[in-house]
Amino acid sequence: MSNGIYVSMAGASARTTQLDSIADNLANAQTPGFKGSTPVFSSVLAEASSPYAFASATANTPDLRPGPVANTGNPLDVLPENGAFIGVQSQGGAVGLTRDGRMSIDADGTLRTAGLAVLSQNGESIQVPRDAAVQITPTGQVMADGREVNRIALFQINGDAQRLGPSVLAPANDGTSSATPVDGKLAIGSVETGNHSALDSAVELVSAQRSFDSSMQAIETYKHLGDTSNQLGRVR
Secondary structure, three states: HHHHHHHHHHHHHHHHHHHHHHHHHHHHOOOOOOOEEEEEEEEEEOOOOOOOOOEEEEEEEEEOOOOOOOOOOOEEEEEEEEOEEEEEOOOOOOOEEEEOEOOOOOOOOEEEEEEEEEOOOOOEEEEEEOOEEEEOOOOOEEEOEEEEEEEEEEEEOOEEEEEEEEEEEEEOOOOOOEEEEEOOEEEEOOOOOOOOOHHHHHHHHHHHHHHHHHHHHHHHHHHHHHHHHHHHHHHH
């Protein structure tokens, strides 16, 4: 009986990871630049000779597919074309990558998006003069009063990614993933929203919840069978 409980418990644990991932996708369906994630499941044998397989959620990799495009008309909203990512300075100082192109300029004249400093092609944050009329061109040039002050760095992710924030990614630490600088184009006046729709996520949430409930019911059933077996063993 205990083997059945452990198998069901492993299934419930894996479904919990899936539920957390789907809930995150649902909450960020309209977040610009958000990339939803989907757990990767696998079966694990307790030991080489064991007939029992345990379910496990081994990875939760962001889905890099593009999301729907919203036209805002804002000249500081940009959308990298061909799946490219904007380089930003992450909280830890490393290079982060985002599709959230809602640019703004803080009080110090730093160009920011997703709350982080936008990086230039030489790896430095982009500064613009205060009170200057700022414009971003389709080739990534940052213009201040008609003069180019810098150019936005764009990257392509090769391989899997890991999440640094709601809309900020980095190449996965698997030894096979990397970020390559690219010369890309920007669509001006547009942003990309989350790539997992609220409707699809809601349907997935119901399905995953039912699977979780089934695993919990199996645990209770095995527990009841175990209790009944113990009571029968005590009958003289």
